[in-house]
Amino acid sequence: MPGSRREQQCHRPPARALDLAESTVKIHVRNVLKKRKLTSRVQAAVFxxxxxxxxxxxxxxxxxxxxxxxxxxxxxxxxxx
Known part of the structure; x- marks a missing residue:
């Protein structure tokens, strides 16, 4: 679910590893999914x-x-x- 606590927790580890804000990671993930016409991280992994x-x-x-x-x-x- 977009905006859910679970989704927010998915952004935390990459944000910490890259020393970025979680919101920055969220925006980049959303943009990549949109560009590739994908709807989930699972689809991104398959791609x-x-x-x-x-x-x-x-x-x-x-x-x-x-x-x-x-x-x-x-x-x-x-x-x-």
Missing amino acids: AVEHCMLGRHACKVISSVLRSLCALSEWVRSLSK
């Missing part, structure tokens, strides 16, 4: 992996996590049938 924008190790880790999420999603769908 980065698909376009080889991360190091090889990071791509492998994220790909593995995404495959696990897809499998979990399919399992949840099967329970509702």
Whole structure:
């Protein structure tokens, strides 16, 4: 949920690591998502992996996590049938 406490907490670690205000990180994240026509950080991660924008190790880790999420999603769908 935009503006939620959870979203604000997502901006805190990168802001601290880069010595920036959380609002600056929030603005940059929003702009990147808008420019790439993405609606979430998950979509941004998928985009980065698909376009080889991360190091090889990071791509492998994220790909593995995404495959696990897809499998979990399919399992949840099967329970509702």
